[in-house]
Amino acid sequence: MMRWRAPAWLTVPMALGIAVVAFWVAVALTVDWWAPYEPLDMVGRRLRPPSPQHWLGTDALGRDVLSRTLHGATHSMPIAVSVVLCAVAVGSLVGAVAGYLGGWIDAVLMRAVDVTLSFPPILLAMAVAATLGPGLENAAIALVAVWWPVYARLMRAQVIAVKGQDHVSAAVASGVGRVRLLTVYILPLSWTPTLINATMDFGQVVLLAASLSFIGLGAVPPTPEWGAMISDGAVHFYSWWIALGPGVAILTVVLGFNFLGDGLRDLLDPRSQ
Template sequence: MWPITGSTHGRSVADPAVGALRLRGVGQRAGAPVFANPLNVAALVLIGAFAICAVLAPIVAPYDPLAQALGSRLEPPSPQHWLGTDQLGRDIASRLLYGARISLVIGIVVVALAGIFGTLVGLVAGYAGGLVDETLMRVTEVFLAFPPLILAMAIAGALGPSLTNAIIAIAAVTWAVYARLTRGQLLSLRRREFVEAARAIGASRGRILARHLLPNALAPLMVQASFDMGGAIISAAGLSFIGFGAQPPTPEWGVMISEGRNFISTQPWLSLFPGLAILFAVGSFNVLGDGLRDELDPRLRRAA
């Protein structure tokens, strides 16, 4: 757990601004030390490049990612086609850039849906306790009992193959982690002095949750969100690869790998470049998550 003290530089533990101060403190702690690590800096640079490519794909892509040129099919990398062309003559570099946009949207939407829903469930369970806590945690444990990708495949298969359904399936198997993390944090915080003081002055449950408990539970949620960005990207690519996610001709990285697998021995660039894109994108988010965890977990800071 991430223990939080009951006072903030002499401020009253029941002061409504204390929660906001702690929230700013989380951001300040995660700043300089994370940037001081060269590996974390490299990860942030790659994530920044990934985001820029996603946002500027329509501007920087040299070709239409869906435009076919059968006379130029399966060409190796060249000055005209930086990363070569696929079996339909489509420019792989352009499809990779548009694939970055799709992957970024997948990561953001999955983390937003799972994070918001899971955090709300954890807040209610951790603060209410009793039967409400037991019921919500038993439901959460059902989702945690299954391998995430297998459960996502089952949900996506039931909903039907599409990118939207893949996002729903991945979010559905991700929210339970946020619920458990949030609930664990609240169990350790709800009897702290600053929470008891807020109750004593008549603060409502909603105000206590929003101003005092949630800001103190954000540190592990931030770390988990970074890991889940990468997890969502690779899960979506996996679902698309087996036909449960994005469908051709969508320029999604998993679709590109799937389409190139029949040419892996003769034209390896069809699958190699989207595979490398997934590797660097997912690896960067995981490295960033490790850096945030090392900085925000006081046990690891003390060990260092």
């Protein structure tokens, strides 16, 4: 009888990362159908500790903390996906153009990247979010403003490295146009570091979005967002269960994406093998 063996690339950390990420994605997609209570309903007495009726207790308004934690995935996970995708799109375009064209265009674009990276990410995100006003959409815009320069640098470095390879030189000698040369011969070989970095950044975006909500620059009450829930728990310090659920949720999401990113790096980057 043949026994199933896991593929060599499926390490324990990567399998754990896949399981955690898949769990929270499934929660975000299906929580409306099976959560114990609605996230905004006052279903019990206020500030009740964990019990068989409310596994993570209730908050200051009598809302079920477990239900609000589960519904928080419907806000935090889409923000992470939208911010990372937009940052990758903007940063990769800027980096590819700068690395491929070089010259004064490269100098101007990279100085803009340097200026953006000179600010601490959390302070820049706070400044942009404060200018735009509270709200998850504005928080997402602020996070894109923080993250795109990282991908611009990554893509620029890869494009510069790839465009000096022999197959690109042969394509230039055969008369391939600039656009086709970039999109067909260079970019497909330049995506690996961006993909790995983007996978790890999903968790970091969730963490930074929660930080903005914690200080009042993200989700607007009564939205069940993890950072806003932790902020409520900080107000009621002795009701520790209010912050426990969203805190564990953020921890598991960040760890899950980090494990997944490490696994992808080991799989796609020959230098790490």
